[in-house]
Amino acid sequence: MSTPSMTLFHSPASPFVRKVMVLLHETGQLDRVALKTIVLSPVNPNADLNQDNPAGKIPALRLADGTVLHDSRVILEYLDQQHVGNPLIPREGSARWRRLTIASLADAILDAAVMIRYETFLRPQEKHWDLWLDNQQDKIERALTHLEQDAIAELSSAFDIAAISVACALGYLDFRMPDLAWRKRHPKLAKWFAEVSERPSLKATEPPVA
Amino acid sequence: MSTPSMTLFHSPASPFVRKVMVLLHETGQLDRVALKTIVLSPVNPNADLNQDNPAGKIPALRLADGTVLHDSRVILEYLDQQHVGNPLIPREGSARWRRLTIASLADAILDAAVMIRYETFLRPQEKHWDLWLDNQQDKIERALTHLEQDAIAELSSAFDIAAISVACALGYLDFRMPDLAWRKRHPKLAKWFAEVSERPSLKATEPPVA
Structure with a gap:
């Protein structure tokens, strides 16, 4: 079991987070990502999250080097290029x-x-x-x-x-x-x-x- | 002067449309796209647009074969792959x-x-x-x-x-x-x-x- 190298700002109720979680499941990458659960709403922002993602939205993905990626579409494509199986996002055409x-x-x-x-x-x-x-x-x-x-x-x-x-x-x-x-x-x-x-x-x- | 092969659902006030227009300028592709100006708001939808893009949003881009692409991010990346200059969206890394x-x-x-x-x-x-x-x-x-x-x-x-x-x-x-x-x-x-x-x-x- 490897130590997760990435951190995903997460909420079980967020459908945008869910897209990322489904892709992690489908591509066998679950153990690469630690989940950091966040409670927030548009009128109740989360200060921790805002430091990493000034947009104040989840999902955000912190990489091993400290870089933070957002939003869900960017994260989905990044993660889809980190596994060796068939791409879930067609690369071209x-x-x-x-x-x-x-x-x-x-x-x-x-x-x-x-x-x-x-x-x-x-x-x-x-x-x-x-x-x-x-x-x-x-x-x-x-x-x-x-x-x-x-x-x-x-x-x-x-x-x-x-x-x-x-x-x-x-x-x-x-x-x-x-x-x-x-x-x-x-x-x-x-x-x-x-x-x-x-x-x-x-x-x-x-x-x-x- | 070639005939435009694509149609962009357009409004001069939309900042999401503007991103696409700027990319067309920067990549020398303006003459490939005809503009179809649309008046809409979230409480005043546009029936013409809705037929091509059920999300009811601009920009939407109709290709020569009738396929419609949306939203602005998808359109930007598509158009960035249709010219021979330096990519405005890095392809990888x-x-x-x-x-x-x-x-x-x-x-x-x-x-x-x-x-x-x-x-x-x-x-x-x-x-x-x-x-x-x-x-x-x-x-x-x-x-x-x-x-x-x-x-x-x-x-x-x-x-x-x-x-x-x-x-x-x-x-x-x-x-x-x-x-x-x-x-x-x-x-x-x-x-x-x-x-x-x-x-x-x-x-x-x-x-x-x-």
Whole structure:
């Protein structure tokens, strides 16, 4: 058992951290990274984290030489180049751009879901803005519809950066927005998610019970 | 004069679009991209755009074969691989991760500044939340302090993805948050920005008068 050479600023509830953890599982690199658990929110920053990452966000990855990398996309690509297996992010060609675009769409789902979470959970109730919430929810629905109608075959073709990102987005919707009931409207996506959820990498990184 | 083979969903006020435009200037690819100007906000989506990019965000880049790439980071890297000059995103090694991390910090400045813009400009006044605004502003200040104290030499070393991203972030602060008066507290960053602002790529892409 080697001593971990890297430190990952971590929270079990963060879907952006989860993407990194899933990649570490899938590429056999878990023992290279020590986890430093951080509690934070946009209105309750963490001073320790801010010293290493002035953006104040997780995940951040401190390397052996003290360099700190962020955000999740940079970390994912860095870690994907540190193992000898098949890359989970295609290195070049049209596959690279398409898979990264699907991953970006998954991140957009997450951004919208996190915005909804902040609005409904952090912000005082009298300051909630329904038009904002509705538009964030519409964005999620449009993205899910695209995945269901146009991307399901691509998603099923490999468990790579695109699939990891979409799985973490769907897992976050289940975690924070169970009332969305997205499976009813997106049965192919639901079937795909049920299948990939059996992977050890996703089982081991499920969000805590809300 | 060749016919543009790509279409960029564009707004002259978007700092994320500006990064792409600056890269097109710097790499001599302007004539390869037609601009499709889009008017949108998070509470006033654009149906045309949503068809091509369900995330409903700009920039999005439609390629000759109809494929649409997003978001700005994916587009920047794609376009950086379509020219024969020096790459503006290092292809590998520690330079890649450090330059992308600085770019990510610049994006975090932009995300916070855009959040402040949405809060103060779009959201009804009685629903403004000071604690949220204060924390977004703190994030910007922390990031600027890091750039001033720890990254100025790196920024000055090359006008690449890191410098482009920081320049577009500072330009957006001037455009939307002039009262921030960041130059007083960050003189080295101010000097650097004054110098790079003379570049044709930045001059040609200045945001419109607010």
